[in-house]
Amino acid sequence: MGKFLAAVAVICGMVMMGQSLVELPCSVENSKDGIYTFTVNSTSRIGTFNMFFVQHEITRLIPWAVTAVYNYLNNEHDVSRVDNFREYDCPGLNQTSCSTSYRMTPDHQSYSGKTSFDRGHLHPSHAFTYSRNANDKTFYCFNIAPQDPSTNQGPWNVLEGKVLSYFTNRAGYVITGVGDQEAIFSPTNTGYTVPNHYWKIVCYKDAQGATQVVGWIGNNTLSQANNPSEADERKRSTYLPRSQQDIMNTMNINKIHLFQEAWVGGETYLLEDRLEDRLPTADECWMKRDMSDAVRQEWASYIG
Numbered sequence: 001m002g003k004f005l006a007a008v009a010v011i012c013g014m015v016m017m018g019q020s021l022v023e024l025p026c027s028v029e030n031s032k033d034g035i036y037t038f039t040v041n042s043t044s045r046i047g048t049f050n051m052f053f054v055q056h057e058i059t060r061l062i063p064w065a066v067t068a069v070y071n072y073l074n075n076e077h078d079v080s081r082v083d084n085f086r087e088y089d090c091p092g093l094n095q096t097s098c099s100t101s102y103r104m105t106p107d108h109q110s111y112s113g114k115t116s117f118d119r120g121h122l123h124p125s126h127a128f129t130y131s132r133n134a135n136d137k138t139f140y141c142f143n144i145a146p147q148d149p150s151t152n153q154g155p156w157n158v159l160e161g162k163v164l165s166y167f168t169n170r171a172g173y174v175i176t177g178v179g180d181q182e183a184i185f186s187p188t189n190t191g192y193t194v195p196n197h198y199w200k201i202v203c204y205k206d207a208q209g210a211t212q213v214v215g216w217i218g219n220n221t222l223s224q225a226n227n228p229s230e231a232d233e234r235k236r237s238t239y240l241p242r243s244q245q246d247i248m249n250t251m252n253i254n255k256i257h258l259f260q261e262a263w264v265g266g267e268t269y270l271l272e273d274r275l276e277d278r279l280p281t282a283d284e285c286w287m288k289r290d291m292s293d294a295v296r297q298e299w300a301s302y303i304g
């Protein structure tokens with residue numbers, strides 16, 4: 001009897017361990033170098049798992065990057081988008097108030113022909129329509145920054161859709177972040193930083209099992225609504241596949257370690273309960289700085 005109870009206790013203990021999701025709470029203790037890092041979970045039909053690994057800047061009040069895993073689940077669209085822009089409840093983490101729109105200054109309005117910057121999602125709402133809970137959490141301000149409306153609703157939106165569907169039958173890490181400089185049209189009318197660009201990097205294993213990393217840059221300089229040559233150029237530059245090194249080269253050297261933290265954060269927190277074994281290691285993603293011509297070609301023709 002004693003042995004039996006001991007065995008039950010061990011089994012229960014194992015089950016308990018399996019059930020407790022390892023999370024990184026948002027707190028000043030989990031912040032360093034001016035960045036808060038934390039995880040955010042969501043419910044889904046396969047259970048609760050961490051959907052985001054967030055790196056949020058304190059002084060600029062905007063995210064630096066948000067990391068996620070994309071696979072078949074992100075391509076299941078069981079609920080529709082319901083806007084719910086709001087601040088995330090985290091002591092000490094100052095955010096832009098994204099519950100109201102990011103109004104442009106009068107000068108920006110007359111230049112662009114628009115009245116507000118978009119509340120651009122780092123990870124699009126559409127990639128998180130596998131549950132109401134997940135979709136709702138894409139509207140927290142840590143996933144939002146002021147974005148050029150024409151780019152957001154144009155080429156960046158196309159890119160997001162293509163990246164998402166690429167991972168219907170594959171699995172990849174997707175990091176989306178913003179540049180560490182300010183756009184020439186920064187700040188917004190209420191003083192919020194407008195980053196110089198958005199960037200996105202994916203890391204996955206190809207059919208041969210080799211790790212590939214591909215990135216893109218969404219220029220965030222305000223476009224003029226009725227300028228077709230500018231629109232064409234924005235499309236071209238957004239769709240251009242870039243290596244991880246190209247993306248890193250846009251950033252101050254003291255920000256480069258944050259890429260490594262993002263890959264490691266993804267590996268540490270986003271895999272549990274995800275039933276996904278096709279991803280490269282964090283180290284493989286971090287080390288893969290270049291891109292072959294074949295991979296460049298594949299993505300150029302897939303997106304463009």
Ligand SMILES: *[C@@H]1O[C@H](CO)[C@@H](O)[C@H](O)[C@H]1NC(C)=O
Nearest residue numbers: 019020021023040041042048
């Ligand atoms: C998911 O996050 C919520 C909000 O932070 C928390 O209350 C809940 O315990 C978490 N769920 C799991 C399974 O960890």
Ligand SMILES: *[C@@H]1O[C@H](CO)[C@@H](O)[C@H](O)[C@H]1NC(C)=O
Nearest residue numbers: 058059060061092093094095
């Ligand atoms: C957050 O905002 C408050 C109020 O504006 C300010 O007093 C505080 O210093 C800010 N915190 C940081 C870390 O910047």
Ligand SMILES: *[C@@H]1O[C@H](CO)[C@@H](O)[C@H](O)[C@H]1NC(C)=O
Nearest residue numbers: 197219220221222223230237
């Ligand atoms: C962004 O676009 C503007 C024109 O809208 C252009 O002047 C600028 O050079 C571009 N920046 C980069 C980094 O490509």
